[in-house]
Amino acid sequence: MQVRGLVYDCDGVLFESRRANLAYYNAILQAFGHEPVTEDQQELARLCHTADSATVLRRLLGPGLAERALEMASRLDYRQFIGFMSPEPGMVDTLRTLARRLPLAVATNRGGSMPAILCHFELESCFSAVVTSRDVQRPKPAPDMLLLAAERLDVAPHSLLFVGDSHLDRQAAEAAGMPFVAYGGEVTGDWTVNSHRELRELVDRVSADA
Structure with a gap:
């Protein structure tokens, strides 16, 4: 295929952010008198790392408290948790290299925290489009985010690579018809990479084979 752009997930792909996500949700849980989620609770910790806030809070607090918790979450300044995040090795250099050649987008189940994160790490200029859970009615695993990212990049979904974990x-x-690059080895995809250097090499290789 001819790669005409890339779409990135955020957590686990651009950043190691498990500690930040747990700190964020645990601050909300504490406000409602609930016990915190720990790394040992692998299923819940993974949910906090991958799902949108509405899904997470319904699971952690139940539907009765979830709406109140979402209201609190909308007022919570995520910048206090950014210090727990760290860029994936080689990510910044790879993004800046690829952004000179191809349009890039983020499609993340995060909500209002994404602009602050990109600003903090000085990555706004790398992305031509940013799509969050606030932009669609159905977050991932629905295809809506990826299709909106493709629309904003003005590139057909089948000509983009989506990098997720x-x-x-x-x-x-799969639902969007967008080739999938599995990052980090926890899931499989059309291709698998374990670093951003490997991702850059993959883009070069796939484009050369077109």
């Missing part, structure tokens, strides 16, 4: 990402890519 979760089953939600893979399901969204």
Whole structure:
């Protein structure tokens, strides 16, 4: 295929952010008198890392409290948690290299925190489009985010690569008809990479084979 652009998931692909996500949701849980989620609770910790806030809070607090928790979450300044995040190795250099050649987008189940994150790490100029859970009615695993990212990039979905690390990402890519690059080895895809250097090499290789 001729690669005409890339779409990235955020958590686990651009950043190692598990600690930040747990700190964020645990701040909300504490406000409602609930016990925190720990890394040992692997299923819940993974949910906090991959799903949208509405899904997470319904699971953690139940539907009765979820709406109130979402209201609180909308007022919570995520910048206090950004210090727990770290860029994936080689990510910044690879993004800046690829952005000179191809349009890039983010499609993330995050909501209002994404602009602050991109600003903090000085990555706004790398992305031609940013799509979050606030932009669509159905977050991942629905294809809506990826299709909107493709529309904003003005590139057909089948000509983009979506780089993700979760089953939600893979399901969204399949539903959108967008080739999937599995990052980090937890899921499989059309291709698998374990670093951003490998991703850049993959883009070069796939484009050369077209």
